[in-house]
Amino acid sequence: MKNFKSWIILIALLMSYHLGKAQTILGDPNTNSITKLYVYEYYHHTVEQEWIKLFSIKNYNPSQGFWGKGGVAGRAYFVDYQGLGGSYIDFSFPQKLSGTQKPIIQLSGNSANQLQWYAKISNENGNEELYDVYIKTPIANLGLTFLIRGNDFTPYFQKETNIPTQFTWSSIANPESFSFFNNAGNIGFGTLNPTEKLSVNGKIRAKEIKVDAANWPDYVFEDGYNVETLKELESYIRANKHLPGMPSAKDIEGNGLELGEMVKLQQKKIEELTLHLIEKEKQLQNQENKVNQLTSKLTQQDKTIQKILKKLK
Incomplete structure (x- = not known):
C-alpha cells in the first residue's frame, strides 16, 4: 500500500511537470528551421500572480549586420475560471523593438485583457542585443496554450522568479499596440477597456462618417x-x-x-x-x-x- 501511494505521488509530479513544460514541434525541425511551429503549454493554478518569460528575440541592429530574420508571431489560448471564460490573443513581435516599431496584440474574449504583456532590452547573449518578452498572469486558475512561429528567438515559456523592471514596452504604457474585442461586442483600439461598440484611443481619419439621428x-x-x-x-x-x-x-x-x-x-x-x-x-x-x-x-x-x-x- 505504501509503494502504491509513492507511485501515485510520482505520477502526479510527472503530470504537473508535463503540464508546466509541455512542448510540441510541428513540421520537420531537422531539415528546415523555417518549418518549425511550436506549441507550448503552461498551467497556472496558484493564488498569486506569476511572471512568465515567453521568449527572447534578437533585436536586429544595422551595426550588427544588414540581414536579420527575427520576430515571433502566434496565438495564445487560455481559460480563466473566475467566470470570464475562454479567450485567445494573436500577437506579433517585430525583429527590432523601438519607439516606432512596436508589437501588435489583438485580444478576443472577456478574459483576454487579464494578462499583462511586457518587453525589455537585454544583453544576455554577449554583445548581441536581445529583447525579452514576458506576461504577468492574473490571480489563480489560468490555463495557457501558445502556438508560435518565428526565427532568431529563444523560447522559454517558464516561470520567472527574478521580477523584471525598466520595460521598453508594455500593455500598460503602450496601449496603442492593442486592439480588444470582448464578449459584449465592443471593440477597442488602443484601449483594453472598450465601453462602447467602438472605442478608439487616438485619431480617426475617414472619407465620410454617417451618423444616424432621430428627432431632427x-x-x-x-x-x-x-x-x-x-x-x-x-x-x-x-x-x-x-x-x-x-x-x-x-x-x-x-x-x-x-x-x-x-x-x-x-x-x-x-x-x-x-x-x-x-x-x-x-x-x-x-x-x-x-x-x-x-x-x-x-x-x-x-x-x-x-x-x-x-x-x-
Whole structure:
C-alpha cells in the first residue's frame, strides 16, 4: 500500500511537470528551421500572480549586420475560471523593438485583457542585443496554450522568479499596440477597456462618417415654437457661461462629446438663431419703412416751406 501511494505521488509530479513544460514541434525541425511551429503549454493554478518569460528575440541592429530574420508571431489560448471564460490573443513581435516599431496584440474574449504583456532590452547573449518578452498572469486558475512561429528567438515559456523592471514596452504604457474585442461586442483600439461598440484611443481619419439621428430639430420652424428672447438668452449666458440646452465645458471634459447629439443641438441653435435673424430683419425693414415715411414727410414739408418763402419775397 505504501509503494502504491509513492507511485501515485510520482505520477502526479510527472503530470504537473508535463503540464508546466509541455512542448510540441510541428513540421520537420531537422531539415528546415523555417518549418518549425511550436506549441507550448503552461498551467497556472496558484493564488498569486506569476511572471512568465515567453521568449527572447534578437533585436536586429544595422551595426550588427544588414540581414536579420527575427520576430515571433502566434496565438495564445487560455481559460480563466473566475467566470470570464475562454479567450485567445494573436500577437506579433517585430525583429527590432523601438519607439516606432512596436508589437501588435489583438485580444478576443472577456478574459483576454487579464494578462499583462511586457518587453525589455537585454544583453544576455554577449554583445548581441536581445529583447525579452514576458506576461504577468492574473490571480489563480489560468490555463495557457501558445502556438508560435518565428526565427532568431529563444523560447522559454517558464516561470520567472527574478521580477523584471525598466520595460521598453508594455500593455500598460503602450496601449496603442492593442486592439480588444470582448464578449459584449465592443471593440477597442488602443484601449483594453472598450465601453462602447467602438472605442478608439487616438485619431480617426475617414472619407465620410454617417451618423444616424432621430428627432431632427426642424420642429423649431413649426408654428407655436417658443424662441427665447435675446434678452433672456443674454441673462442665461451671463449666469451659466454656455448656451441653454448645450452641455457645459465640464460636462464635455467628463463625459466626452456625443457627435450625433451635438450636431443635433447645434442645428437647433442655428435654426433658433435663424428665427432671430428673420425677426431682426423684419424689425429693420419696419424701421426702414418708417424712416422712409418720415423722410418723405420731411421732404414734402421742406417743399411747402420753400413755396411759402418764395411768396413772402
